[in-house]
Amino acid sequence: MKPPRTAPAPFPVTPLHRTFATRLVAWQREHGRHDLPWQNTRDPYRIWLSEIMLQQTQVSTVVPYYTRFLERYPDVAALAAAPIDDVMALWAGLGYYSRARNLHRCAQVVVAAHGGAFPSTPDALAELPGIGRSTAAAIASFAYAARATILDGNVKRVLARVFGVEGFPGEKRVENDMWALAESLLPDAANAADVSAYTQGLMDLGATLCVRGKPDCARCPFAGDCVAQSTGRQRELPAARPKKAVPTRKTWMLVLRDGDAVLLERRPPAGIWGGLWSLPQADGDAALAELARGFGGGGPVPLAPLTHTFTHFRLEIEPRLSDMTDGGGVLPHGRDADTTWVPLSRLDAYGVPAPVRKLLDALSGPLL
DNA sequence: AACTCGGGGAC
DNA sequence: GTCCCAGAGTT
Numbered sequence: 001m002k003p004p005r006t007a008p009a010p011f012p013v014t015p016l017h018r019t020f021a022t023r024l025v026a027w028q029r030e031h032g033r034h035d036l037p038w039q040n041t042r043d044p045y046r047i048w049l050s051e052i053m054l055q056q057t058q059v060s061t062v063v064p065y066y067t068r069f070l071e072r073y074p075d076v077a078a079l080a081a082a083p084i085d086d087v088m089a090l091w092a093g094l095g096y097y098s099r100a101r102n103l104h105r106c107a108q109v110v111v112a113a114h115g116g117a118f119p120s121t122p123d124a125l126a127e128l129p130g131i132g133r134s135t136a137a138a139i140a141s142f143a144y145a146a147r148a149t150i151l152d153g154n155v156k157r158v159l160a161r162v163f164g165v166e167g168f169p170g171e172k173r174v175e176n177d178m179w180a181l182a183e184s185l186l187p188d189a190a191n192a193a194d195v196s197a198y199t200q201g202l203m204d205l206g207a208t209l210c211v212r213g214k215p216d217c218a219r220c221p222f223a224g225d226c227v228a229q230s231t232g233r234q235r236e237l238p239a240a241r242p243k244k245a246v247p248t249r250k251t252w253m254l255v256l257r258d259g260d261a262v263l264l265e266r267r268p269p270a271g272i273w274g275g276l277w278s279l280p281q282a283d284g285d286a287a288l289a290e291l292a293r294g295f296g297g298g299g300p301v302p303l304a305p306l307t308h309t310f311t312h313f314r315l316e317i318e319p320r321l322s323d324m325t326d327g328g329g330v331l332p333h334g335r336d337a338d339t340t341w342v343p344l345s346r347l348d349a350y351g352v353p354a355p356v357r358k359l360l361d362a363l364s365g366p367l368l
Numbered sequence: 369a370a371c372t373c374g375g376g377g378a379c
Numbered sequence: 380g381t382c383c384c385a386g387a388g389t390t
Binding site for chain 3: 050051052053054055056057058059061062096098099102129130131132133134135138150151152153154155199202203206207212213240241270309311
């Protein structure tokens with residue numbers, strides 16, 4: 001009895017389909033990127049570290065962080081052994097801080113449960129903290145030449161344009177179709193050696209030619225066959241995210257100062273700025289004044305307000321400065337698990353959210 | 369399936 | 380200002 005055939009592809013298999021991988025691999029080898037800091041290695045640790053940092057974050061932003069991490073933590077054992085606070089501090093400014101916590105947890109799992117060696121299959125990789133389907137495929141294809149496809153923002157844009165996939169790729173149905181399409185485009189099993197260049201080619205095409213704003217179709221290996229290019233719909237594909245009004249929230253932040261030091265509080269592990277060190281917050285001027293008094297600080301004076309925009313809401317920050325009065329402090333001048341005094345000159349050692357960092361940097365400037 | 373997580377680059 | 384980026388985890 002023959003094994004059952006695989007289900008037919010839910011899309012027509014055209015000549016473009018059959019030649020896609022070969023053409024992409026050839027283009028990558030000739031015109032792709034070959035000198036990024038995490039290329040030219042098969043060390044799963046280095047590849048993993050880069051892939052986590054590159055989630056929702058552009059290459060130019062990642063490079064300096066990647067260099068610093070590799071310097072501080074040259075292998076997975078070093079990272080696993082590091083205090084989480086050090087990892088968070090080194091990550092500060094990259095955003096999506098759950099990535100840093102998952103990074104640390106993942107390193108510890110790899111050491112404790114896998115003897116310090118990353119698993120080699122996409123499915124096993126995807127069970128580790130912070131590694132989803134796409135990142136698992138990226139690591140497995142780069143480190144182990146596994147035949148698995150990525151599907152990130154670049155790939156969604158390339159596929160939507162080349163194959164004319166309609167609909168917003170963030171929508172479940174569209175994304176499912178794209179996963180199936182991407183799987184069907186992989187180099188066939190006889191060309192497993194091409195998988196790494198293929199994966200890199202998907203990323204490079206999206207990052208260097210098939211960019212969002214003005215795609216360079218003249219240099220594209222798929223010009224002529226590309227649906228968007230041949231119909232002039234580059235600007236319409238992929239479909240944009242449906243617009244949604246972003247709410248505004250407001251918060252009051254206490255800059256409690258004692259000489260050169262300010263008081264920081266550790267934020268809860270989940271939610272905005274999870275696990276980072278930030279300023280004590282209140283819901284209004286009255287509550288903030290009470291907070292300052294409770295700490296032994298003098299009457300708060302307003303500092304320049306600032307606005308910080310997140311993906312899904314806007315945060316208006318009203319900073320208030322309060323100096324500790326002599327002998328009035330009820331707070332010990334050491335640190336406990338969730339509260340600490342930090343000299344402004346030593347903020348680097350703490351994971352502090354970018355807008356708070358900006359606020360405190362201005363404080364040590366010429367204004368005050 | 370929809371929502372929640374950031375900061376910065378590019379425009 | 381807007382939009383999106385080598386997405387994952389939670390609900």
